[in-house]
Structure formats: structure tokens, C-alpha cells
């Protein structure tokens with residue numbers, strides 16, 4: 001008997017958006033299939049993105065701490081050496097255990113998987129190019145969750161050895177003597193930090209006048225000065241104009257936009273981290289007339305529907321922040337909508353995190369946004385230097401800033417630079433999800449002594465009632 005290949009939902013792409021959506025769809029009783037072109041599940045995030053970069057950030061942080069910070073705790077570990085191959089293997093093992101974990105979750109949730117390149121060949125049909133030939137799946141609904149790929153500069157094509165995207169920068173075989181990073185966004189700063197800690201001389205060229213694009217200006221300026229202290233040579237207002245790739249080194253030319261001078265820098269490895277673009281090559285969008293904007297993002301309505309109401313698009317493929325957790329929420333929302341439930345994503349509370357040390361995390365509006373909107377607000381800020389736990393950890397750089405509406409006191413934005421900012425931001429997200437006020441945060445218990453007390457003090461400072469300092 002031939003296999004029944006008709007589904008309530010066929011998802012193309014098994015990144016966080018796709019696999020999370022698949023699990024929810026299956027929980028809701030939808031017969032679900034997932035199509036993945038790569039040999040493992042998990043997409044960019046698990047294979048060559050969020051997870052492996054965090055593994056390298058944590059390992060390199062341990063190396064840095066052992067070399068430079070343990071002595072102040074009275075711990076003598078002289079003779080620290082780096083075994084890069086072990087460090088990279090550990091990262092690979094973590095990736096394997098998580099991608100295997102997703103395969104297990106697909107099986108457990110009875111999501112049928114198809115390995116091969118998926119293409120929409122009709123409003124209700126997906127064709128998968130498998131190693132055994134094309135397989136046609138019939139789909140009542142289709143979710144496009146194919147993610148994004150790294151932008152390439154025309155004069156710096158990736159060979160993933162000397163000119164690398166984030167993918168190559170996760171697996172360098174030796175610590176480069178000189179690493180040149182183009183772009184002081186999230187990837188440039190995270191992977192620049194990794195290789196700086198491991199011993200590379202790192203220079204970062206950034207087109208804008210500050211790092212971290214749209215994040216809170218004062219907070220990112222502070223991070224910029226801390227990273228400079230750690231040894232990252234960050235050059236802003238630098239417009240990269242060309243490159244000469246030679247066997248022993250790559251020479252990159254840039255215009256110093258402050259002076260107008262043309263400059264050049266040599267490096268053994270160049271990491272291009274100038275953003276990512278949605279990946280819809282070969283997906284069948286043009287043939288079906290599914291609309292994209294001028295930057296290639298698929299256009300949908302507020303129910304994630306393309307021009308075909310049963311064809312949905314989510315995650316990096318669609319406009320908005322390119323973040324795994326945004327894709328996850330959208331994948332789940334689509335599953336709910338297909339099942340006839342309410343599917344909603346609150347885009348006002350999407351947190352973003354830069355996993356440098358200290359970390360920078362933020363949610364909601366920045367002061368710059370509020371000024372542009374002409375919205376009256378109160379700001380409260382509190383430094384980690386005055387926090388007992390941060391002192392005990394010897395990690396006192398940074399602050400928390402809380403922005404609240406001047407009239408209603410509703411929290412509009414929270415910006416953290418400090419130890420474990422990535423974990424602390426959740427409190428702000430929840431407060432904002434419940435339309436909480438600065439006073440709500442300020443009057444809630446925060447265990448003592450914890451880093452989270454800085455959040456409370458910043459909230460108290462909105463009404464100039466901070467107690468410590």
C-alpha cells in the first residue's frame with residue numbers, strides 16, 4: 001500500500017520557528033510534516049548560530065577568567081593553556097546533542113520528517129528533492145520557515161577559511177594572529193569577543209557611529225568602551241570599500257568617514273558580519289507570485305498569511321528582528337491559527353541580547369525611540385557597582401535602565417548592561433507583557449543578595465527613590 005503523503009500542515013525549515021511550530025501543531029492534533037534540506041534538524045540557531053556561539057563564548061570566558069581573573073579570588077592556576085581542538089569538539093558535541101534532541105522531539109510528537117530541499121509547487125503541494133528522487137506532499141496548509149543566510153560583500157566572497165561568515169568563525173582550526181571583523185553588530189561582537197579572549201588581535205570596522213545598531217545609545221556606548229578595554233580595537237564610521245585576498249593575508253581597505261582618508265588593514269582571517277538576508281532561493285515563491293519586499297522578506301498579513309491564505313511565512317523570512325525566539329512564537333501562533341485558536345505575538349516585548357561580557361539585553365523602547373515619538377517618560381538607572389552580589393562575583397560593570405511613561409508609569413523599555421543580563425531581561429519582559437508599571441517592579445520582592453536587585457533599584461530610581469548608592 002502506498003504511503004499517505006497528505007498533511008494538515010507541511011512546514012519547510014526545521015529551525016526554532018519550524019520545529020517549535022511542528023510540535024505545537026502536533027499537540028493540537030494536526031497531521032504534520034517537516035521538511036529539512038540539511039542532514040540535521042535545528043536550522044541556523046542550533047547548528048551554526050545561537051548554540052555553538054554560546055558554547056564558544058562560555059569556553060573562551062572560562063579561559064579568560066582562568067588567565068586574568070581567578071588570581072583576585074585567591075585561586076592560583078598558573079600555566080593555563082588552550083586546547084582549541086577540545087574547545088571546538090565540545091561545541092560540536094553540544095550541537096549534536098541538541099540537534100539529535102530535535103530529531104527525538106519530532107519522533108515523539110509524531111511529526112513526519114522529510115530530508116531534502118523543499119519547494120512549494122502549488123498552493124497545496126510541496127515537492128521534496130530527496131536522495132531517492134522527488135517526493136510530493138499534499139498540504140492543507142504550508143508554513144514557510146526557511147530562515148536567513150549571511151550577507152556577502154561582493155569583494156569578500158566567503159571561503160570559510162580566510163574570509164568567513166559566522167559559520168566559519170565557529171570552527172577556525174587555529175587562533176588567528178589578526179582577526180578583522182566587519183560589522184559591530186551582534187555576530188561581530190560575540191565572535192570578536194571569542195577570538196579576542198582566545199588570543200587573537202581583533203579589529204572591528206563598523207560603518208555606523210556606534211556599535212549594536214538600534215540598541216539604547218548610552219548603554220551600547222558603555223559596552224563599546226568596556227570591549228575596547230578588553231582589547232577589541234573598534235573603529236566606527238569606517239566604510240569598507242575593497243579587499244585584496246593574498247595567500248598569506250587579506251588586506252581590507254576602508255574609508256575613515258571622520259577624515260575622508262582611505263586606510264587599509266591586514267588580517268589572516270576576515271569575519272564579515274554585516275547582517276543576514278532572508279533565505280527563499282529556490283522555494284518556488286516567484287512561480288506562485290508570493291510577494292516579497294525590496295529586501296527579499298516575504299510579505300504576510302497580521303495572521304502570517306501570504307497571498308494564499310493557507311500558505312504562512314514566519315521567522316527570519318519575514319520582516320522584524322531576526323531572532324530565534326521571535327520565530328518560535330510565530331511558529332506556535334501559526335499552528336494555533338490553523339487549529340482555529342487565537343495566535344498572537346506581542347512584538348512590543350521581544351527581548352534582544354548580545355552575549356558579550358558583560359552581556360547587554362534590552363526590551364521595548366529606547367530613549368531615542370521615545371524622543372522621536374515625542375512621548376514623555378521618566379528614566380531610572382542603577383549601576384551594578386552598588387550591588388552586593390555583583391561585588392561578590394567581581395563583575396560590577398554596567399547598569400540597568402528602566403523607562404516608564406511619565407503619566408501612567410507603564411514600563412516602556414528596559415536596557416541592561418551587566419552580568420547575566422540575558423537572564424535578567426525576562427523579568428522586564430513579563431512586567432511589560434502584563435502592562436506593569438515601574439512601581440510594580442519596584443514594589444515586588446527581589447531576593448537578597450541577587451543581581452536582580454539592580455532592576456528593582458533602577459525601577460525605584462524612576463521615582464528617584466533608589467535606596468542604595
Ligand code: NAI
Nearest residue numbers: 183184185186187188205206207240273274275276322353
Ligand atoms: P547586525 O545587523 O546585528 O549588524 C551588522 C553591522 O554591520 C551593523 O552594525 C552595520 O552597521 C554594520 N555594517 C553593515 N555593512 C557594513 C560595511 N560595509 N562596513 C562596516 N560595517 C557594516 O548583523 P549581524 O551581526 O551580522 O547579525 C545578523 C542577524 O543575526 C541579526 O539580525 C542578529 O539579530 C542575529 N543574531 C542574533 C544573535 C543574538 O540574539 N544574540 C546572535 C547572532 C546573530
